[in-house]
Amino acid sequence: MPLTNVTGIARSEGDPRVERKGPSSLTGPDRLARALGWFSIGLGIAELVAPGRIARTLGLEGKEGLIRAYGVREIASAVPTLSVDKQVGLASRIGGDALDLGTLALALRSDNPKRDNAAIATALVVGITLLDLFAYFGTKSVHSREPGSGRDYSDRSGLPRGAQASRGLARKDFDIPADYRAEGRVAHAVPERAA
């Protein structure tokens, strides 16, 4: 929720208003990352408030504490995923996916009566993992510095008379105004050394 909802800021009367929205700076992978971030928050809250139900559904009774810890992990990775540094969040989500799959593997054992539920959950997590990977590599590629980074601009001095000849050129008709002087100019105040 934008903080502006809290502060009650409103646009002024006469200002231009949007009539038709155009293309956005957000790319597909950016939007996917954002969706995954919100998904993380939703799942994290579910794991925090209803670990017992999740454990029963998957036949993972006794693992409630672990599920709750995973809830904390989901929310912790959602924060960077929803931030400008989405890759940090996505990388931590991918690590989390691996943990989830490892835990679900326990529930896939043949003597688990809820094995089918665990299989469905595993399929879902595999799907989410693929989306996480796609978002990670997607955002990495759309926001990379390549191509054409590191160009040489050493011919762009902006000083038409050359750097050396420009040194101090402003001084001929500009002095630092009195209210901008910061340095001491108080040689007269230095105590005379006794001869």
Place this chain on the structure above:
Amino acid sequence: MKALVWHGKEDVRYDTVTDPSIENPRDAIIKVTSCAICGSDLHLFHNLIPAMLPGDILGHESMGEVVEVGSDAKGSLKVGDRVVIPFTIQCGECEQCRKGNFSVCRRTNRKAELADKAFGHHTAGLFGYTHLTGGYPGGQAEYLRVPFADTTHIKVPDGIEDEKLLFLSDILPTGWQAAVQADIQPGDTVAVWGCGPVGQMTIRSAILLGAEQVIAIDHLPERLSMAEAAGAITINFEEESVIARLNELTGGEGPHKCIDAVGAEAHVSMGQPDTILDRAKQMLLAENDRPHVLREMIYACRVAGVISIIGVYTGLVDKVPMGQAMNKGLTFRMAQAHVPRWTDDLLRMIEDGRIDPSFVITHKVDLSAGPEMYRTFRDKSDSCIKVMLRP
């Protein structure tokens, strides 16, 4: 008309919006011929200042032609005038304007009540820069309403191309003020953190003011190469120790003057572990900015030196070594640029060929490419340093 509109974090769109109109007798409307994206716009792109509304028009570096003038502005402007619009809106009459402190004009912030709460006392109205500074629609658009237009414009002559004049709106006077408020004197060693557009203008200003040695700090090779073009010695902070190099270049005494042209969003990297902690705190809303450069400057600066802050900070910062600053007797100067205070001097230097600010433009595109250019400029891809847009 078309405009670049803020819709949320990292979401800038090229929208169709209603045209602005004269609302006040001191207003004028200009048809924008050129505008640019600023490093300050990136703070909004990142939603670092939570006082933007979806639908706000961005942009505070614009120039163009006057197409309509309100009755009270007619004395100083007429249809057809060619003007650069400073990013600060000034009344020209209040106590601060009369002192030349235009960016803290007492009368142009129409959301003064909100800003008083946030800042203690409000600052001037600014174009396209959150509701804390008036929520005025910005100039990355085809038309711009200029409030207090009789005092908020810089008349520029025909016969000089937009490229050379546009940056009178912000980054040239901003870089100039960074150097002036450092009180640069001939013989000084000046260190400039950040070689973005503002840092580049600061470096040129320091040379023109007679600095003996200018040291430029960044990690992007293309930006360092542009700093070298003006005769700066460069330090790549990813490859060498900034403090060690600065001491080496100053006989162990440190630079006389240190200038922060980075601000709130210092680069986050393993080499600077404090930035990682700051970034984590930002995500948890426990700190607003990443003041790595501020910390480094205080440590590096010569005793009784001057710290000039022109990079924007937005709010609370942690772990600033105040004891070091106090005991070293440092002077701090900082502000949003008081643009019109410097523009006569700078226009003269452009006209007589002492500086040509167009050197900084690396991308010149149609306004419709704006959303994509926000990304390119933020990602520092394609060796982008400054984007100029044409509506």
